């Protein structure tokens with residue numbers, strides 16, 4: 001049985017959504033962010049010293065990093081969500097899985113952190129300019145890439161969407177970017193209509209402090 005240690009409003013949504021898509025039995029252990037620091041509770045450090053989510057326990061191993069967890073679960077349990085290794089689409093699949101945490105999340109987070117600092121009246125000149133340049137570069141590129149696409153790879157749902165979908169949904173809804181990036185918005189809208197996404201949202205919304 002897979003155990004998902006799930007922190008509210010976190011990248012762990014990727015794994016929750018994937019588990020709902022592949023319909024594997026799993027146990028969900030819930031953790032809640034500190035309302036002031038936004039950090040995970042200390043109890044998550046019992047599972048892994050970094051105390052970050054997602055983290056899964058499976059077959060006697062503790063696995064961190066959403067990209068690694070997505071690749072592992074798909075390889076072992078849902079190979080239909082990845083192109084074959086010999087298929088040229090596999091290269092794109094791998095690229096987008098890694099792009100999400102590295103190239104997409106960095107400018108997204110810089111922008112979020114910078115806007116939090118501005119709310120406190122802090123003016124970060126270098127960071128603000130750098131974040132804006134990177135943000136425009138990465139998300140304009142992705143918007144153009146998605147112009148004629150419903151999914152990232154091979155016209156079908158793959159692990160790349162579980163990784164990129166979370167990042168782009170956050171972009172649209174946390175940073176209100178629907179008008180600036182209409183093709184990303186359309187892509188995200190398509191994902192939110194999937195049953196597995198809707199189930200994962202229901203589970204996320206039903207999490208209550210208990």
Ligand SMILES: N[C@@H](CCC(=O)N[C@@H](CS)C(=O)NCC(=O)O)C(=O)O
Nearest residue numbers: 010011039040052053054065066067
């Ligand atoms: N690169 C990691 C990032 C994990 C991560 O930073 N998770 C955040 C939630 S999105 C977290 O647990 N934050 C709480 C904390 O650091 O205390 C992944 O993709 O899994």
